[in-house]
Amino acid sequence: xxxxxxxxxxxxxxxxxxxxxxxxxxxxxxxxxxxxxxxxxxxxxxxxxxxxxxxxxxxxxxxxxxxxxxxxxxxxxxxxxxxxxxxxxxxxxxxxxxxxxxxxxxxxxxxxxxxxxxxxxxxxxxxxxxxxxxxxxxxxxxxxxxxxxxxxxxxxxxxxxxxxxxxxxxxxxxxxxxxxxxxxxxxxxxxxxxxxxxxxxxxxxxxxxxxxxxxxxxxxxxxxxxxxxxxxxxxxxxxxxxxxxxxxxxxxxxxxxxxxxxxxxxxxxxxxxxxxxxxxxxxxxxxxxxxxxxxxxxxxxxxxxxxxxxxxxxxxxxxxxxxxxxxxxxxxxxxxxxxxxxxxxxxxxxxxxxxxxxxxxxxxxxxxxxxxxxxxxxxxxxxxxxxxxxxx
Numbered sequence: 001x002x003x004x005x006x007x008x009x010x011x012x013x014x015x016x017x018x019x020x021x022x023x024x025x026x027x028x029x030x031x032x033x034x035x036x037x038x039x040x041x042x043x044x045x046x047x048x049x050x051x052x053x054x055x056x057x058x059x060x061x062x063x064x065x066x067x068x069x070x071x072x073x074x075x076x077x078x079x080x081x082x083x084x085x086x087x088x089x090x091x092x093x094x095x096x097x098x099x100x101x102x103x104x105x106x107x108x109x110x111x112x113x114x115x116x117x118x119x120x121x122x123x124x125x126x127x128x129x130x131x132x133x134x135x136x137x138x139x140x141x142x143x144x145x146x147x148x149x150x151x152x153x154x155x156x157x158x159x160x161x162x163x164x165x166x167x168x169x170x171x172x173x174x175x176x177x178x179x180x181x182x183x184x185x186x187x188x189x190x191x192x193x194x195x196x197x198x199x200x201x202x203x204x205x206x207x208x209x210x211x212x213x214x215x216x217x218x219x220x221x222x223x224x225x226x227x228x229x230x231x232x233x234x235x236x237x238x239x240x241x242x243x244x245x246x247x248x249x250x251x252x253x254x255x256x257x258x259x260x261x262x263x264x265x266x267x268x269x270x271x272x273x274x275x276x277x278x279x280x281x282x283x284x285x286x287x288x289x290x291x292x293x294x295x296x297x298x299x300x301x302x303x304x305x306x307x308x309x310x311x312x313x314x315x316x317x318x319x320x321x322x323x324x325x326x327x328x329x330x331x332x333x334x335x336x337x338x339x340x341x342x343x344x345x346x347x348x349x350x351x352x353x354x355x356x357x358x359x360x361x362x363x364x365x366x367x368x369x370x371x372x373x374x375x376x377x378x379x380x381x382x383x384x385x386x387x388x389x390x391x392x
Contacts, residue, residue: 015098015109018044018073021089024123024166027146029090030073031098031109037072044072074098077145079108089122089165091115121165131156131177167191176202206230 015031030046048069057064076098078087090096094115099108129152136151156177162170168191174184183200193215198208207230214224217238224238234245 009102011100011103013098013100015074015076015096016044017090017092017094017096017109018046020091025087025146025149026090027078027087029076029078029109031076031096031107032073033098036074040072046073047071074107076107076109079110081110084127086123086125086127088124089119091118091120094118123161123163123165125159125161125163127152127157127159129157130175201230207232 013033013035015033018030018032032040032044034040048071050067051070052065052067054063054065056062079099080087088111090111095112097110097112099110100106136156137148140147140151154173155175158174160172168189170188172186174180176183181202183202184198185200186197188195195213196210198210198212200208209229210226212226214226216222217224221239224236226234226236228234232245232247234243236243
């Protein structure tokens with residue numbers, strides 16, 4: 001059986017707002033509809049004008065007076081056609097569509113984009129609910145959409161917000177209303193001149209992990225970038241300086257070359273051990289003085305050759321010195337003055353303790369050692385020789 005189509009009960013008009021948004025998510029506005037008052041001239045306001053009207057009552061056959069309010073506008077509620085969005089901020093003079101059903105006193109408005117240039121500052125927000133609860137404001141009336149929407153807050157929605165009206169920021173946020181352990185935020189704050197990405201541990205068991213850019217933290221500093229994790233591992237690039245705080249270990253793996261150029265001083269304070277392994281060659285050049293203080297033992301192991309070149313004076317002061325020569329050692333005329341302390345030269349099973357040794361380039365340590373060794377073996381033990389001058 002065919003059904004006849006019902007006549008459309010909706011009436012549609014073009015209206016003009018006579019007021020601007022005064023608070024966030026404002027739904028009700030006064031709207032002027034030119035079709036209703038085509039002869040209206042001049043400014044239009046939302047104010048009602050009280051008027052006393054006199055009329056003849058045919059039933060009572062008397063003239064009666066009644067007070068009524070005259071207005072040039074209708075009071076309409078926002079009729080949104082998009083979901084998960086805040087009510088847009090509107091401004092006086094912007095065009096809207098106005099709807100009315102069945103000539104009732106219930107009016108709705110729909111924003112148009114024809115007058116976006118009228119906007120000055122605004123707030124735009126897209127939200128996704130994150131709470132398993134349909135009625136978040138149980139005390140609100142069913143038709144009170146504005147109050148019901150207030151139940152959707154920062155703490156039970158994931159939201160993206162652009163605000164040039166109140167806070168001058170762009171903000172992206174998650175929530176923890178569905179049992180999330182962490183919340184995450186990304187904020188561009190044009191008023192504070194900062195960009196920040198951080199997390200928030202819901203139970204408060206650890207601090208935030210943070211990446212923060214500050215365009216001008218103070219008048220003297222040209223920019224600061226801070227990277228900090230929940231353990232306090234921190235890198236701060238502030239102006240021309242960089243500060244690094246590492247609570248525990250630092251591991252750096254470099255696949256290619258490493259070059260460090262520094263024009264200032266370098267200071268290193270190591271509280272424990274220092275180990276340096278060079279698989280190939282090591283070249284150290286010091287154009288100035290070198291001052292090394294060793295409070296305890298110093299052990300150097302050279303597996304290959306070692307060459308020491310001293311262009312000027314070489315001074316060494318020590319209490320006890322032990323030198324072991326595995327192979328022959330050749331030297332020119334050298335004098336070792338050790339004062340009251342003794343210098344001990346060890347060759348296999350025997351030693352030589354002396355205060356002054358002098359030799360020529362033609363005399364090698366191997367020849368001297370051979371002679372001394374023969375003397376030592378002839379007496380069946382260790383020989384101690386004191387040489388005041390000359391050579392043996």
